[in-house]
Amino acid sequence: MLRDAADALEAAYDVIVAGAGTGGCVVAGRLAAAGLSVLLVEAGPPDTADPAIADAGAWVGLLGGPCDWGYAYAPAPEVAGRAIAIPRGRVLGGSSSINAMLWNRGHPSDYDGWAAAGATGWDFASVLPYFRRAEDWEGGETPLRGAGGPLRIETSHDPHPVARALLAAAAERGMPVLADANGPDNAGAALANLNKRGARRWSVVDGYIRPLAGDPKLTILTGATVLGLLVSGSVCSGLRLGLERGIAEVRARREVVLTLGAIGTPALLMRSGIGAPADLARLGIAPRHALPGVGQNLQDHPLLMGINFSARAPLGPVRDNGGGAQLNWRSRPGLRAPDLHAFVVQGPHAGPEIAATADLSGPVFAVSPGLMGSTSVGSLRLESAESDGPITLRPNFLAEPADRAALAGAVDTILDLADTAAFRDLGAVPLTPARRLGRSEADAFVARACSTFFHTCGTCAMGTGPAAVVDPALNLHGVAGLRVADASVIPTIPTGNTQAAVVMIAERAADLIRNAAG
Numbered sequence: 001m002l003r004d005a006a007d008a009l010e011a012a013y014d015v016i017v018a019g020a021g022t023g024g025c026v027v028a029g030r031l032a033a034a035g036l037s038v039l040l041v042e043a044g045p046p047d048t049a050d051p052a053i054a055d056a057g058a059w060v061g062l063l064g065g066p067c068d069w070g071y072a073y074a075p076a077p078e079v080a081g082r083a084i085a086i087p088r089g090r091v092l093g094g095s096s097s098i099n100a101m102l103w104n105r106g107h108p109s110d111y112d113g114w115a116a117a118g119a120t121g122w123d124f125a126s127v128l129p130y131f132r133r134a135e136d137w138e139g140g141e142t143p144l145r146g147a148g149g150p151l152r153i154e155t156s157h158d159p160h161p162v163a164r165a166l167l168a169a170a171a172e173r174g175m176p177v178l179a180d181a182n183g184p185d186n187a188g189a190a191l192a193n194l195n196k197r198g199a200r201r202w203s204v205v206d207g208y209i210r211p212l213a214g215d216p217k218l219t220i221l222t223g224a225t226v227l228g229l230l231v232s233g234s235v236c237s238g239l240r241l242g243l244e245r246g247i248a249e250v251r252a253r254r255e256v257v258l259t260l261g262a263i264g265t266p267a268l269l270m271r272s273g274i275g276a277p278a279d280l281a282r283l284g285i286a287p288r289h290a291l292p293g294v295g296q297n298l299q300d301h302p303l304l305m306g307i308n309f310s311a312r313a314p315l316g317p318v319r320d321n322g323g324g325a326q327l328n329w330r331s332r333p334g335l336r337a338p339d340l341h342a343f344v345v346q347g348p349h350a351g352p353e354i355a356a357t358a359d360l361s362g363p364v365f366a367v368s369p370g371l372m373g374s375t376s377v378g379s380l381r382l383e384s385a386e387s388d389g390p391i392t393l394r395p396n397f398l399a400e401p402a403d404r405a406a407l408a409g410a411v412d413t414i415l416d417l418a419d420t421a422a423f424r425d426l427g428a429v430p431l432t433p434a435r436r437l438g439r440s441e442a443d444a445f446v447a448r449a450c451s452t453f454f455h456t457c458g459t460c461a462m463g464t465g466p467a468a469v470v471d472p473a474l475n476l477h478g479v480a481g482l483r484v485a486d487a488s489v490i491p492t493i494p495t496g497n498t499q500a501a502v503v504m505i506a507e508r509a510a511d512l513i514r515n516a517a518g
């Protein structure tokens, strides 16, 4: 259905978009719809390769499979010496095709903070139109929400008993229960906003690419690896591609947009000679342009996979994305925004270390908290110049004592929530942990339960300082004809899940490119 260009690659396109993930599909779809000729290049297969992609309740089964790049964060003492798997979509739609579909913008002050730190023009008032433009919110248009846009956003229409219990428990504990998780205030419990239509995932492919099926302006090349940038002097003119039939070069008449994600984009820049000179020298890569921020500033949200409860009776089949309700709250008074976020899981939620400490068979559910206000910052390091060479990823989870303290407190908050009539009605009994923990026990639990919210970002940060990789118009500093429009440009991780922020960035990138092209 979608046009695949393997046999009919043209020598040049107006714009080449490298990586058909969340950012890439938005940019390519918008630009092709505006009449520019666009080539969209993707290493993975079409998103029809696995029927589980379309099933909103089946995403967990995609992790570690053929549509996942299968990265891992390096072991670190703060997480009890464990490697933590960090999936990334390797398929049309990228991570939007395998993610948990949560649509949360975070807090307005997140974006005001970007602008204050040098991403001029990215304050909340300036980015709100791009969030709204992307949305087809089931609740209809409001000053904060969009309707009629490409991305369908719905809440559960028949929430799972555990999702209902979270809302009722929050009310019992005196926490706000919100009509809309992306409404005027995000502190409180709410039904989750999900990129779905009924029981079907609604990815960026559904929203931005499928409507263009058959449009000659959009050429999609799947199964093609971007190997390098074609740069002469300080101008990028195209890409070197690895195709089944061999290596090919393709040119952009106007510009190249990198949307390979927060791991793929800095890796490609470094392999193309753009990065910290010492890194390039270590790898034996001929330096082309010094940009020391490439691969630095890696951020993610730590998530505890581990607060499990038994229920009196089976809770029924999986609904929605396997969750359905969420809670945002502040770990301490005075914070500008809620820094803690928890969601329900309609079954057990534990890595092997936690699962080994209790019997998690039978009717079990979880309430999993994560730290959306994490302050730990890490880095990405290429270990080889080869296009499929190893990459060391260090998010430095829990390196900051404040992050550990906030998550230890979150465990208590979840146990308090479960000790309410709402959860007692389900017969909830804590399994892991089985009781309240003292502070040192809680620290050990947090270290063993710590996993990822899958929100890797920040490795080609936008800004104007010496560590910035792109400017506020998303142009690479020092190389013309090259922009970045994916999670790597996020300067500071927002206090919400990251795909909404990436869609917003890509919507704006399309505007910037269109205006520059026109």
Ligand SMILES: Cc1cc2nc3c(=O)[nH]c(=O)nc-3n(C[C@H](O)[C@H](O)[C@H](O)COP(=O)(O)OP(=O)(O)OC[C@H]3O[C@@H](n4cnc5c(N)ncnc54)[C@H](O)[C@@H]3O)c2cc1C
Pocket (backbone or CB within 6 Å): 018, 019, 020, 021, 022, 023, 024, 041, 042, 043, 044, 063, 086, 087, 088, 089, 090, 091, 092, 093, 094, 095, 096, 098, 099, 100, 101, 102, 103, 104, 224, 225, 226, 227, 259, 260, 261, 262, 264, 265, 268, 453, 454, 455, 456, 485, 486, 487, 488, 496, 497, 498, 499, 500, 502
């Ligand atoms: C399992 C999982 C669950 C998540 N859950 C949520 C959630 O519920 N809500 C939320 O907001 N966020 C969630 N996220 C995070 C969110 O999906 C990402 O932040 C966002 O999708 C990143 O978009 P991106 O465009 O930066 O990268 P991606 O969407 O990952 O796109 C990068 C694309 O580039 C391609 N690519 C990379 N290298 C090459 C190469 N050399 N050649 C060709 N192609 C290449 C990849 O295959 C991929 O298609 C989740 C992520 C994962 C993985």
